[in-house]
Amino acid sequence: MKETLTYDMQARILFLMFSKRVFGYLTGILGKEKTALIRRKAKKEYREMLLRTPSVGGKDNIFRSGLIMAAMFFAVYKAANGTISEQMFGEMTDHAAHTPFLLKSYSQKDAFSEKMMRQKTIAAERSQKREYSTDWVFTHEIKGPDEHITTFRQCAICELGKREDCFALVKYICKIDFITYDQMGANLIRTQTLADGDDVCGFHVVKKTNVRHPPSR
Numbered sequence: 341m342k343e344t345l346t347y348d349m350q351a352r353i354l355f356l357m358f359s360k361r362v363f364g365y366l367t368g369i370l371g372k373e374k375t376a377l378i379r380r381k382a383k384k385e386y387r388e389m390l391l392r393t394p395s396v397g398g399k400d401n402i403f404r405s406g407l408i409m410a411a412m413f414f415a416v417y418k419a420a421n422g423t424i425s426e427q428m429f430g431e432m433t434d435h436a437a438h439t440p441f442l443l444k445s446y447s448q449k450d451a452f453s454e455k456m457m458r459q460k461t462i463a464a465e466r467s468q469k470r471e472y473s474t475d476w477v478f479t480h481e482i483k484g485p486d487e488h489i490t491t492f493r494q495c496a497i498c499e500l501g502k503r504e505d506c507f508a509l510v511k512y513i514c515k516i517d518f519i520t521y522d523q524m525g526a527n528l529i530r531t532q533t534l535a536d537g538d539d540v541c542g543f544h545v546v547k548k549t550n551v552r553h554p555p556s557r
Contacts, residue, residue: 345390350399351408355386358409358436362416365435370423381419382412389415389504396475396496402463403476403496410497410513414506430512437516446523451545457482460490474499486547495534495541510535521545 345351359379367375389411396404413433417424424432450456457480464480477494501507514535521528526545532538 342395344395345393345408345411347387347390350405351386351390354405354408355383355412357441358412358439361436361439362413362432365432366416366420366424369428374423378416378419378423382416385419386412386415393500393503394472394474396472401475402459407496407500410500410510413513414500414504414509417506417509418504426508426512429509430515433512433516434519437519443519443523446520449524451521451524451526452486452488452547457488460488464490488545490543490545492534492541492543493539498534501535507535514541517543522548 363375363379366378370378390408393407393411396407398404413429413436416432417429460480461482464478467475467477468479470477474496475494476492476496478490478492481489481491483489495510497513498507498510501510511533514533517530518528525548527548529544529546530542532540532542534541
């Protein structure tokens with residue numbers, strides 16, 4: 341069993357997938373020369389960060405790619421050495437979340453499919469074993485064919501943010517959830533998040549409708 345994440349093919353692909361929009365955004369603000377330097381430093385930082393991040397299991401962990409994505413964003417922020425503000429980081433991650441490949445990938449998924457519900461149920465049961473100390477720990481409750489609730493009590497991205505002194509940035513990565521669920525035909529209702537200091541992060545997911553829901557974060 342590997343003790344840390346690895347700079348594997350998945351990590352390489354994710355870096356390439358988000359690079360165009362991440363560094364395209366930064367180029368528009370910082371210019372080509374500064375952005376090129378940040379990119380070189382970020383790639384090195386990204387690899388090193390993965391190799392010091394405790395493992396959360398292999399590709400059987402359905403959230404693993406999200407942790408790798410967060411490591412990339414944190415690596416870019418750290419490589420910029422103070423050049424990227426919190427606001428810029430938020431705009432950068434939002435820009436990255438609208439990568440066409442990512443949007444297309446999620447638009448082909450159904451947030452309420454039998455397959456997805458089975459995957460989350462199995463993953464939730466597995467998380468209770470706490471096989472990996474910094475992994476997600478959560479429960480999953482199916483309320484009906486068009487509604488389910490996932491409640492996280494530990495988040496691997498929050499844990500990574502704490503270790504890398506980037507915890508204040510986690511809330512911007514959390515906003516990507518609204519984009520991905522929207523692509524999957526669902527509304528995400530979330531009034532508590534671990535990134536905001538709450539005890540849990542609650543994902544109340546319902547079929548997309550015109551019904552108004554409480555403000556989410």
